[in-house]
Amino acid sequence: xxxxxxxxxxxxxxxxxxxxxxxxxxxxxxxxxxxxxxxxxxxxxxxxxxxxxxxxxxxxxxxxxxxxxxxxxxxxxxxxxxxxxxxxxxxxxxxxxxxxxxxxxxxxxxxxxxxxxxxxxxxxxxxxxxxxxxxxxxxxxxxxxxxxxxxxxxxxxxxxxxxxxxxxxxxxxxxxxxxxxxxxxxxxxxxxxxxxxxxxxxxxxxxxxxxxxxxxxxxxxxxxxxxxxxxxxxxxxxxxxx
Amino acid sequence: xxxxxxxxxxxxxxxxxxxxxxxxxxxxxxxxxxxxxxxxxxxxxxxxxxxxxxxxxxxxxxxxxxxxxxxxxxxxxxxxxxxxxxxxxxxxxxxxxxxxxxxxxxxxxxxxxxxxxxxxxxxxxxxxxxxxxxxxxxxxxxxxxxxxxxxxxxxxxxxxxxxxxxxxxxxxxxxxxxxxxxxxxxxxxxxxxxxxxxxxxxxxxxxxxxxxxxxxxxxxxxxxxxxxxxxxxxxxxxxxxx
DNA sequence: GTCTATATTTAGATAGAC
DNA sequence: GTCTATCTAAATATAGAC
Numbered sequence: 001x002x003x004x005x006x007x008x009x010x011x012x013x014x015x016x017x018x019x020x021x022x023x024x025x026x027x028x029x030x031x032x033x034x035x036x037x038x039x040x041x042x043x044x045x046x047x048x049x050x051x052x053x054x055x056x057x058x059x060x061x062x063x064x065x066x067x068x069x070x071x072x073x074x075x076x077x078x079x080x081x082x083x084x085x086x087x088x089x090x091x092x093x094x095x096x097x098x099x100x101x102x103x104x105x106x107x108x109x110x111x112x113x114x115x116x117x118x119x120x121x122x123x124x125x126x127x128x129x130x131x132x133x134x135x136x137x138x139x140x141x142x143x144x145x146x147x148x149x150x151x152x153x154x155x156x157x158x159x160x161x162x163x164x165x166x167x168x169x170x171x172x173x174x175x176x177x178x179x180x181x182x183x184x185x186x187x188x189x190x191x192x193x194x195x196x197x198x199x200x201x202x203x204x205x206x207x208x209x210x211x212x213x214x215x216x217x218x219x220x221x222x223x224x225x226x227x228x229x230x231x232x233x234x235x236x237x238x239x240x241x242x
Numbered sequence: 243x244x245x246x247x248x249x250x251x252x253x254x255x256x257x258x259x260x261x262x263x264x265x266x267x268x269x270x271x272x273x274x275x276x277x278x279x280x281x282x283x284x285x286x287x288x289x290x291x292x293x294x295x296x297x298x299x300x301x302x303x304x305x306x307x308x309x310x311x312x313x314x315x316x317x318x319x320x321x322x323x324x325x326x327x328x329x330x331x332x333x334x335x336x337x338x339x340x341x342x343x344x345x346x347x348x349x350x351x352x353x354x355x356x357x358x359x360x361x362x363x364x365x366x367x368x369x370x371x372x373x374x375x376x377x378x379x380x381x382x383x384x385x386x387x388x389x390x391x392x393x394x395x396x397x398x399x400x401x402x403x404x405x406x407x408x409x410x411x412x413x414x415x416x417x418x419x420x421x422x423x424x425x426x427x428x429x430x431x432x433x434x435x436x437x438x439x440x441x442x443x444x445x446x447x448x449x450x451x452x453x454x455x456x457x458x459x460x461x462x463x464x465x466x467x468x469x470x471x472x473x474x475x476x477x478x479x480x481x482x483x484x
Numbered sequence: 485g486t487c488t489a490t491a492t493t494t495a496g497a498t499a500g501a502c
Numbered sequence: 503g504t505c506t507a508t509c510t511a512a513a514t515a516t517a518g519a520c
Contacts, residue, residue: 052297146392205432233475
């Protein structure tokens with residue numbers, strides 16, 4: 001739990017030494033250690049998602065990856081850095097696609113602002129569509145994000161990757177809800193995150209409560225409820241009803 | 243991380259030996275070990291909230307409590323049981339008050355169903371009002387709940403304490419939103435939880451995003467946004483717009 | 485890049501004196 | 503009910519042979 005007070009744990013290998021001699025035309029380089037790196041990343045993603053960062057050991061992770069324990073240190077340096085790389089590889093993809101989707105919604109709307117629904121869909125779609133396809137890696141990533149979302153020591157760590165996305169959408173919401181106070185927009189974005197996180201975390205609670213009527217892994221079904229809920233909620237912030 | 247494979251760790255002291263000879267008229271018994279118990283509970287609450295269950299050691303907890311390490315085992319048996327008791331003592335209070343508040347809303351509404359707002363306030367009020375008063379213990383409890391809310395291994399553990407509350411409110415929402423499909427009600431309840439959790443977790447993200455305009459610790463302000471957001475969201479589930 | 489072996493620290497849990 | 507002292511297992515991290 002407590003950080004080593006000794007010298008900073010410096011990975012022997014620089015952060016991004018891959019693809020150096022790979023001025024190759026296409027396809028993956030797939031050199032010796034790349035499959036190892038990937039195995040560790042995947043196993044870590046799954047393990048962190050299931051048990052939280054502090055709930056799994058590097059031993060468990062490397063065992064699941066089918067590689068030697070020492071390779072975790074060789075490829076990633078510290079456990080914290082491993083977590084960081086697990087998050088970053090998919091966060092980049094989601095961020096880019098969200099921003100693209102928002103840009104597309106803007107183009108479609110012409111001179112007006114995109115609707116609240118369009119903005120919400122641009123935000124939720126890129127991540128939730130991937131979960132809906134039952135890709136195991138993306139589902140683990142979703143659980144992991146939900147876990148990191150609520151602990152201060154991790155939100156601080158991941159803010160660099162996640163906050164830029166936020167500001168794009170907060171701006172868009174501002175334009176779509178001209179009557180909503182500035183404060184309401186920020187809180188509304190947080191509530192949007194919170195509602196989404198309930199889908200990402202997939203804890204199995206909803207099947208317990210509904211006795212099987214709803215299912216945590218039915219992301220399509222959840223998305224059909226999530227979009228109107230969040231859109232209606234955001235609109236309520238912008239109205240004068242309260 | 244992994245459970246001891248040996249014999250189950252049985253606390254030497256039975257679960258609820260307190261207040262036995264305390265056929266006293268009023269006030270707290272405050273016998274020798276009770277202040278120790280309380281110190282440990284408080285320190286554990288705070289520590290679990292800050293770093294998660296697996297992110298703190300019993301040593302840290304007992305040091306913060308100002309008591310000897312061995313007393314954690316004596317009073318609570320295992321670390322898991324300590325967590326359970328930390329949750330249970332406040333969850334009971336919140337549950338009772340929520341159910342009372344809902345009953346009161348029913349009485350006020352007469353033959354009709356209480357409004358969605360009234361139901362939402364009956365749910366959010368009992369917990370968030372306590373946080374709004376800046377009681378440190380309740381704030382830690384809030385953070386902790388948000389942490390437990392997203393990890394399957396903990397939701398299963400706490401479902402016994404938290405699910406009964408849920409069913410009361412899901413029933414109330416069913417009556418308040420007669421046009422909403424059954425599925426929507428369950429998901430709506432989950433989204434309600436999710437939005438609330440964003441307030442409970444108090445990660446500091448909203449001050450980063452809003453550059454200080456909104457504050458994580460301004461629970462009153464958050465509640466003023468949360469109620470219309472959630473109510474509007476739930477109503478949108480019950481309308482035919484989507 | 486990978487493995488064996490191990491250093492070092494820290495964890496949860498207890499035995500037994502007081 | 504509390505403390506000292508410790509057991510045992512498990513953690514992260516690394517050195518060095520291959």
